[in-house]
Amino acid sequence: MGNQHHGYMIWTQPSGFSNVSSMDFDGTDDKVTIKNESNFDFVTTNVDDAFSLSMWLFPTDLRSGDPLIIKGNSDANSSARGWDFGVTSPGNLYLQLYDGASTGQYLIKYSALNMNIFADAWVHVAVTYDASATAGGINFYIDGVVSEFNYDSTVGGYSYLNDNSTSVRIGEKDNVSANYTGNIDEVSIWDKELSAAEVSEIFNSGTPADLGDHSGTANLLCWFRMGEDDATGADGVVDNSANSNHGTMEGSMDSGDIEATFPSSISYTWADTLSMDFDGSDEFISVSANQADFHFNSTPGAGGDDSPFSISIWAKMDDASDFRMISVGSDTSRSWTFGFRGDDRLEVWFNSE
Numbered sequence: 001m002g003n004q005h006h007g008y009m010i011w012t013q014p015s016g017f018s019n020v021s022s023m024d025f026d027g028t029d030d031k032v033t034i035k036n037e038s039n040f041d042f043v044t045t046n047v048d049d050a051f052s053l054s055m056w057l058f059p060t061d062l063r064s065g066d067p068l069i070i071k072g073n074s075d076a077n078s079s080a081r082g083w084d085f086g087v088t089s090p091g092n093l094y095l096q097l098y099d100g101a102s103t104g105q106y107l108i109k110y111s112a113l114n115m116n117i118f119a120d121a122w123v124h125v126a127v128t129y130d131a132s133a134t135a136g137g138i139n140f141y142i143d144g145v146v147s148e149f150n151y152d153s154t155v156g157g158y159s160y161l162n163d164n165s166t167s168v169r170i171g172e173k174d175n176v177s178a179n180y181t182g183n184i185d186e187v188s189i190w191d192k193e194l195s196a197a198e199v200s201e202i203f204n205s206g207t208p209a210d211l212g213d214h215s216g217t218a219n220l221l222c223w224f225r226m227g228e229d230d231a232t233g234a235d236g237v238v239d240n241s242a243n244s245n246h247g248t249m250e251g252s253m254d255s256g257d258i259e260a261t262f263p264s265s266i267s268y269t270w271a272d273t274l275s276m277d278f279d280g281s282d283e284f285i286s287v288s289a290n291q292a293d294f295h296f297n298s299t300p301g302a303g304g305d306d307s308p309f310s311i312s313i314w315a316k317m318d319d320a321s322d323f324r325m326i327s328v329g330s331d332t333s334r335s336w337t338f339g340f341r342g343d344d345r346l347e348v349w350f351n352s353e
Contacts, residue, residue, distance in 0.1 A: 019185065022058065022258075022263075023257055024182070025182060026253075027179050030251045032237050048161050049131055052193060052194040055068065058182050058183035059087075059123075062087055063087075063181075065178035072164040081164065093125060094111070095138050096108040100162035108152065111149060124143050183259065186211075187222075191219050201214060211240070221241060222239045237249060325338055
């Protein structure tokens with residue numbers, strides 16, 4: 001057997017969470033309203049301004065047209081039309097921009113990932129817009145990762161956002177039959193197109209971050225902790241940015257809807273709910289077909305160049321002693337191995353030919 005070349009990664013436990021509450025929306029008339037500010041229109045002299053929206057969700061009943069956050073009216077023919085971020089059938093995120101040049105016109109874009117897989121689980125969502133007046137300028141992020149788009153459409157044309165004098169609303173829009181059901185936490189609005197790195201900074205590997213320390217905090221228009229230190233009145237929702245754009249709980253929503261529920265982990269509801277239990281003795285899964293594909297070498301056995309590859313696995317360990325999780329080859333002729341060392345580290349090692 002050839003020489004072994006070892007590498008390792010230090011494995012550390014995730015840190016604790018900084019927030020301890022969120023707000024529960026009943027899907028009927030619960031909403032948080034933010035007073036009208038021209039800064040939320042995101043249009044200046046018939047030219048769009050860039051903006052981004054971010055929040056944590058724990059949806060319990062996703063339906064077509066569920067609003068997350070909206071400025072104005074969702075009727076393209078209304079003089080109060082604006083912008084609308086939500087979840088539509090069959091569960092995709094969408095951003096709709098209503099045209100200010102003519103009624104009945106709008107631009108809409110949908111994310112590819114179906115949000116129904118996140119029912120009864122915390123998920124971070126964000127949308128960014130670069131002010132280009134095109135669908136290509138809109139990006140969706142789910143748990144800090146950009147999501148491919150599913151579909152976009154421009155109806156009648158789109159030039160720039162409609163300037164309106166209505167409030168921003170979280171969890172509700174004008175059609176009260178399609179309001180958000182579940183918990184919402186850490187809502188923020190930014191007057192810039194956040195970069196992928198800046199969205200990842202908000203997601204913070206699944207731990208809600210202090211946006212006052214965010215690298216883009218100068219562009220933070222408002223930040224609602226959704227239950228943390230809310231003290232602007234009996235139904236007040238504090239803006240933790242420097243701009244005092246405080247919100248108000250309306251409908252049947254009150255302080256009783258502040259719950260000790262928060263993004264403690266990223267737990268997905270997958271289509272399957274099973275895993276396999278290995279006894280640590282002689283149980284394993286063998287893949288016999290197309291073995292050469294797993295050597296990741298241009299000419300296996302003949303000294304060819306390595307090819308790039310990645311490994312991903314979910315594991316729940318009953319015994320943290322040395323063991324292999326996945327490997328290629330036999331004990332006497334092994335190509336590569338990915339496993340766990342008893343000294344708290346993951347390790348990958350390769351055998352040269």
